[in-house]
Amino acid sequence: MEQNTLLYDKQANAIHRIGQKERGRNRSLGLGLFSLGLGFAQVFAPAAVAKLIGLPNRRGSRLALRLIGARELASGFGLLSQPRAAGWVWGRVAGDALDLVLLADALSSRRAVRPRVAAAAAAVAGVAALDAASAARASRDSSARHWTAPIHVLKSITVNRTPAEVYAFWRDLQNLPTFMRHLESVRVDNGRSTWTAKGPAGTRVEWQAEIVRDSPNEAIAWKSVPGTTAVPNGGVVRFVPAPGDRGTEIHLELAYSPPGGAIGAAFAKLFGEEPSQQVAGDLRRLKQVLETGEVVHSDASIHPGPHPARPTADRAIIMGARK
Amino acid sequence: MKANCWNGKKKVTVEQVPDPQILNSRDAIVRVTSTAICGSDLHIYNGFIPAMEKGDILGHEFMGEVVEVGKGVSNLRVGDRVVVPFPIACGNCKACQAGLTSLCENSNPNAWLAEKLWGYSPSGLFGYSHMLGGFAGGQAEYARVPFADVGPIKVPDHLTDEQVLFLSDIFPTAYMGAEMCDIEPGHVIAVWGAGPVGQFAIASALLLGAERVIAIDRVPYRLEMARSKAGATDVLNYEEVDVYEALLELTAGRGPDACIDAVGLEAHSHGPMYAVDRAKQAMMLETDRPLALRQAIRCCKNGGVVSVSGVYGGFIDHFPMGAVVNRSLTIRSGQCHVHRYMKPLLTRIEQGDIDPSFVITHRLPLSKAAEGFEMFLNKTDGCEKVVLQAA
Numbered sequence: 277m278e279q280n281t282l283l284y285d286k287q288a289n290a291i292h293r294i295g296q297k298e299r300g301r302n303r304s305l306g307l308g309l310f311s312l313g314l315g316f317a318q319v320f321a322p323a324a325v326a327k328l329i330g331l332p333n334r335r336g337s338r339l340a341l342r343l344i345g346a347r348e349l350a351s352g353f354g355l356l357s358q359p360r361a362a363g364w365v366w367g368r369v370a371g372d373a374l375d376l377v378l379l380a381d382a383l384s385s386r387r388a389v390r391p392r393v394a395a396a397a398a399a400v401a402g403v404a405a406l407d408a409a410s411a412a413r414a415s416r417d418s419s420a421r422h423w424t425a426p427i428h429v430l431k432s433i434t435v436n437r438t439p440a441e442v443y444a445f446w447r448d449l450q451n452l453p454t455f456m457r458h459l460e461s462v463r464v465d466n467g468r469s470t471w472t473a474k475g476p477a478g479t480r481v482e483w484q485a486e487i488v489r490d491s492p493n494e495a496i497a498w499k500s501v502p503g504t505t506a507v508p509n510g511g512v513v514r515f516v517p518a519p520g521d522r523g524t525e526i527h528l529e530l531a532y533s534p535p536g537g538a539i540g541a542a543f544a545k546l547f548g549e550e551p552s553q554q555v556a557g558d559l560r561r562l563k564q565v566l567e568t569g570e571v572v573h574s575d576a577s578i579h580p581g582p583h584p585a586r587p588t589a590d591r592a593i594i595m596g597a598r599k
Numbered sequence: 600m601k602a603n604c605w606n607g608k609k610k611v612t613v614e615q616v617p618d619p620q621i622l623n624s625r626d627a628i629v630r631v632t633s634t635a636i637c638g639s640d641l642h643i644y645n646g647f648i649p650a651m652e653k654g655d656i657l658g659h660e661f662m663g664e665v666v667e668v669g670k671g672v673s674n675l676r677v678g679d680r681v682v683v684p685f686p687i688a689c690g691n692c693k694a695c696q697a698g699l700t701s702l703c704e705n706s707n708p709n710a711w712l713a714e715k716l717w718g719y720s721p722s723g724l725f726g727y728s729h730m731l732g733g734f735a736g737g738q739a740e741y742a743r744v745p746f747a748d749v750g751p752i753k754v755p756d757h758l759t760d761e762q763v764l765f766l767s768d769i770f771p772t773a774y775m776g777a778e779m780c781d782i783e784p785g786h787v788i789a790v791w792g793a794g795p796v797g798q799f800a801i802a803s804a805l806l807l808g809a810e811r812v813i814a815i816d817r818v819p820y821r822l823e824m825a826r827s828k829a830g831a832t833d834v835l836n837y838e839e840v841d842v843y844e845a846l847l848e849l850t851a852g853r854g855p856d857a858c859i860d861a862v863g864l865e866a867h868s869h870g871p872m873y874a875v876d877r878a879k880q881a882m883m884l885e886t887d888r889p890l891a892l893r894q895a896i897r898c899c900k901n902g903g904v905v906s907v908s909g910v911y912g913g914f915i916d917h918f919p920m921g922a923v924v925n926r927s928l929t930i931r932s933g934q935c936h937v938h939r940y941m942k943p944l945l946t947r948i949e950q951g952d953i954d955p956s957f958v959i960t961h962r963l964p965l966s967k968a969a970e971g972f973e974m975f976l977n978k979t980d981g982c983e984k985v986v987l988q989a990a
Contacts, residue, residue, distance in 0.1 A: 576733025
């Protein structure tokens with residue numbers, strides 16, 4: 277992942293660095309391949325492995341190595357096939373502990389080549405430490421996604437307009453509510469902007485934000501001003517020329533860090549049940565506005581919730597659509 | 600106004616509903632004069648199209664008189680007589696600019712629903728489920744037409760509604776189906792289905808220079824229309840002959856150069872495979888039964904084209920991929936990009952190359968829409984195409 281997809285914000289725990297997650301994923305990949313290699317050796321050449329790590333070449337130790345190898349293969353395949361690797365990495369940690377116990381047992385055996393067993397034990401201990409660190413990180417990542425802050429969404433769309441046109445539209449922050457469904461308004465004064473969003477049951481959430489990066493025709497980053505919201509949030513949008521003269525790729529990254537409690541819940545609601553779908557909808561409306569001039573309405577889409585596709589007589593809804 | 604609404608499987612009712620209003624600046628409101636029931640409406644009627652809501656206004660083949668335009672529409676005026684294409688297209692996105700208007704990237708406000716089923720979303724359509732936008736259809740006294748500066752085509756007064764109405768869908772749909780066959784002099788084209796699209800596919804293949812066009816169906820009056828009106832050189836009743844053997848015979852063992860599936864997801868047939876597909880569809884194990892498509896693939900010559908105009912919605916079983924790969928077949932399909940065919944085909948009509956009204960067998964007032972659906976579905980009273988007169 278490119279470095280500049282990192283969300284730009286110094287507010288310590290409000291920000292989620294994707295890069296870290298990516299490095300965690302790479303580590304899982306490395307551990308998975310390591311598991312597979314070791315597992316194959318143990319299952320198919322237990323005698324050679326026994327010799328290498330200084331174990332007596334007996335039927336018992338070969339069988340033990342084969343079993344350990346099978347476990348190693350399982351965790352290797354698990355690591356490589358699972359998008360959420362935390363469970364499998366913790367499985368490896370448990371396996372490492374077992375290996376250490378077995379090696380300790382071997383050290384006490386009279387027929388063992390002690391320096392080799394000790395070296396193998398040291399190697400396993402090292403791997404175990406790596407596993408434990410990786411598992412802890414993987415757990416943090418997945419819990420971040422499922423339970424607490426920060427929430428992080430990355431979505432992209434291609435628009436048939438030049439980067440300069442798209443940048444100019446976005447840079448005028450007051451345009452954002454035209455396509456971001458839950459924003460009511462953005463007012464700009466003296467470099468700061470005041471964002472008002474619709475909450476559930478007619479409530480409003482308001483905060484201030486400032487632009488922290490402004491690269492004309494390329495990128496804009498903003499973050500909430502500390503102290504103006506209980507929900508630190510920010511975003512980066514990048515405008516990249518689409519290959520083949522197809523306009524502009526818009527890459528939008530949003531992060532917010534809801535605290536527990538009612539305000540956090542209300543804020544989470546702003547992004548809908550499924551934040552990434554909400555953001556995808558916002559980008560689709562942005563494309564409509566930039567390409568066709570306005571958000572496109574159907575007879576059903578102008579109402580909240582499911583409605584038959586037929587005209588309405590409700591003036592408020594009609595005027596709301598025409599706005 | 601009055602409008603024909605879907606109210607569940609095999610239940611349509613003409614109801615009083617609010618008049619449409621301008622919602623977007625590029626909208627127009629059209630007072631519908633003529634509207635038709637499409638074969639694809641029968642898929643909705645029979646409950647095969649997902650994401651319908653009770654009360655949805657049906658209909659995507661319609662024409663009429665412009666009664667109001669939004670401030671963004673400068674090419675139409677109140678009083679203009681127009682035919683409206685069934686896909687809704689913005690004209691601004693890359694797909695529209697490439698002429699692929701049924702793939703408009705902006706006209707489906709419910710694109711996410713279509714993405715769930717199909718991966719990406721096509722354009723919005725009139726009266727064709729919430730997955731395709733949730734737009735009210737044209738089987739009504741009035742219709743709101745989004746992107747009216749792009750879609751509707753003005754038609755001259757000397758042509759009747761019945762001559763130009765089918766520019767909205769089935770004539771261009773069939774023409775595109777024939778065009779996808781890459782017809783060259785000497786080519787033999789086989790067309791599965793002698794419904795309205797099949798009739799126009801036959802006529803279009805001839806307009807495009809086919810040597811011979813073979814119609815395949817089981818309904819005698821439809822085969823008769825194919826021969827006498829559309830111009831089919833041969834007709835095959837699949838309940839009387841083995842289609843594959845008959846096509847081999849007609850082409851001296853080569854097979855048809857291209858095959859057109861103008862049937863779609865509710866194909867009929869006989870034999871055990873039909874029973875299997877019906878049962879699977881009833882148990883939701885497959886959404887579409889592709890009997891005509893399978894046969895078209897089997898019958899198509901080596902290196903030929905199978906052109907699919909019939910509507911499919913979801914998933915099919917026993918797709919003969921082996922024949923496609925090993926015999927270098929090309930499969931082409933798509934909801935018709937109607938916009939790009941309207942003008943050239945209107946010219947064809949004006950020149951007298953074709954008079955599309957030949958498919959019409961029934962004219963009913965809008966209030967009798969339910970009767971029209973039933974007749975069209977059951978093929979009673981020689982029904983081929985029902986036009987509803989709304990005004």
